[in-house]
Amino acid sequence: MEHNLFTAKNYTDPAIFELEMKKIFSRCWHFAGLVEDLSQNNHYLTVQAGYNNLVITRNDRGGLNAFHNSCRHRGMKILEGSGKMPHSHLSCPYHDWTYNWQGELKGLPHEKTQFKGLNKACLSLKPATVGICRGMLWVHPDQDATPLENYFAAMSEHLAPYRIEELIEPKGETFDTVIAANWKLVVENYIDHYHLAQLHRGTLNMYDHKKAQFRFCDDHYYFWEPLSTEFHRNLTSNSPLPLLMEQDSPQLGTFVPMLFPSFGLAESESSWSIYQVIPLAADKTRVIIRTKVKNASSLSFLSQAARSAKFWTSRVKPKDSNYPNNHPLGSADFMQEDIYVCEQLQKSLTSPYFEFGPSAAHGEAPIRGFQKRVLRWLKSS
Numbered sequence: 001m002e003h004n005l006f007t008a009k010n011y012t013d014p015a016i017f018e019l020e021m022k023k024i025f026s027r028c029w030h031f032a033g034l035v036e037d038l039s040q041n042n043h044y045l046t047v048q049a050g051y052n053n054l055v056i057t058r059n060d061r062g063g064l065n066a067f068h069n070s071c072r073h074r075g076m077k078i079l080e081g082s083g084k085m086p087h088s089h090l091s092c093p094y095h096d097w098t099y100n101w102q103g104e105l106k107g108l109p110h111e112k113t114q115f116k117g118l119n120k121a122c123l124s125l126k127p128a129t130v131g132i133c134r135g136m137l138w139v140h141p142d143q144d145a146t147p148l149e150n151y152f153a154a155m156s157e158h159l160a161p162y163r164i165e166e167l168i169e170p171k172g173e174t175f176d177t178v179i180a181a182n183w184k185l186v187v188e189n190y191i192d193h194y195h196l197a198q199l200h201r202g203t204l205n206m207y208d209h210k211k212a213q214f215r216f217c218d219d220h221y222y223f224w225e226p227l228s229t230e231f232h233r234n235l236t237s238n239s240p241l242p243l244l245m246e247q248d249s250p251q252l253g254t255f256v257p258m259l260f261p262s263f264g265l266a267e268s269e270s271s272w273s274i275y276q277v278i279p280l281a282a283d284k285t286r287v288i289i290r291t292k293v294k295n296a297s298s299l300s301f302l303s304q305a306a307r308s309a310k311f312w313t314s315r316v317k318p319k320d321s322n323y324p325n326n327h328p329l330g331s332a333d334f335m336q337e338d339i340y341v342c343e344q345l346q347k348s349l350t351s352p353y354f355e356f357g358p359s360a361a362h363g364e365a366p367i368r369g370f371q372k373r374v375l376r377w378l379k380s381s
Contacts, residue, residue, distance in 0.1 A: 002359040005371040008349040011182040017282040024261050024377045026050030029151050031263050031276055032130070032137040034290070035165065037082070038064075045082035045137075048278070052141040054128045055079050057090075059101040066130035066139050067103045071095075072123040090125070099125055135164030136274070152259065154217035158224070160255045160267030162244055167272055167292035175289035175335070181342035182349075183262055183279035184374065186287065189342055190275065191221050191258050191370060194363025199341060202317030203334035206231040206238075207254055216369050219260035223366075226253040227269065231311075238311040241270035242294040242304050260373060270294070283346055289335075 264275030323330030
């Protein structure tokens with residue numbers, strides 16, 4: 001009989017959350033955005049990486065740089081959000097210490113009278129590392145980080161064969177919400193094979209869960225499953241969006257990996273999405289989903305939606321028709337189903353009477369594998 005490696009405390013204790021921020025999220029690669037988010041020169045974007053706020057800049061020659069977004073004087077945040085650089089240099093709003101595009105300290109008020117003997121060369125912004133992988137920007141707090149291509153090398157053969165840069169992101173389609181649950185519950189729900197045919201039997205039944213393939217590749221999680229026979233039989237009509245993959249491709253299905261510690265991809269036959277899990281507190285997690293689709297005409301999308309409407313109307317059902325449609329379990333929306341479950345689990349974990357039952361030998365093996373990796377990172381020096 002298999003059992004979870006975590007106890008309720010792993011999801012509720014603020015001290016454990018603090019340790020995870022230091023030992024995991026402050027020491028790993030972070031998704032910073034799509035390459036088009038920082039395509040213009042003299043622009044920047046900021047990223048929270050564990051306890052580190054980082055800034056990525058694209059200078060006037062198109063080069064990318066990454067630094068800790070913290071002035072070397074008192075630690076004030078230099079830039080917020082994203083956008084066009086307000087100056088030809090980086091300037092701290094607190095005391096006007098200024099840095100060039102390379103992060104070198106170039107000037108500060110009253111330097112000669114109040115900072116005699118100051119060696120500005122020792123006070124450059126602390127460098128971080130920035131990289132690009134599959135149309136995505138990534139950043140690491142450490143300037144000597146494991147190369148990005150090495151970090152994700154084990155997953156290179158287990159991702160959908162799409163050219164992400166050639167896909168387009170529809171406007172206004174970003175999903176951004178805060179879930180009242182620990183980040184690990186959100187990740188575990190994402191990689192839990194056991195729940196797919198149960199919780200989502202009415203909302204994800206277009207895939208054949210019995211034929212799913214999944215395992216860990218180093219710290220990352222690989223998952224692929226084929227289309228259901230009914231969905232595949234007339235796919236060109238059944239697909240809700242223009243297809244990204246040929247109907248006779250042996251890879252046809254959905255790739256749903258989780259890159260450690262908390263970045264998911266949903267690469268289906270007709271769309272490509274990021275699933276960004278951002279820890280906010282021991283019982284609070286932000287989830288951002290952005291989707292890209294085939295670069296096709298508006299008419300193509302309208303025509304495909306019309307052709308597939310009958311299939312989806314007959315196929316997608318709520319988990320339980322006894323619930324009203326404004327309840328997650330009656331919504332026929334798999335995201336609402338997942339959010340509801342995660343939040344209910346978090347509530348249960350606070351009970352002094354709670355204890356985990358046994359873990360499914362095969363279907364919940366990914367959860368135990370993830371827990372093992374989290375614990376190993378927490379024990380690292």
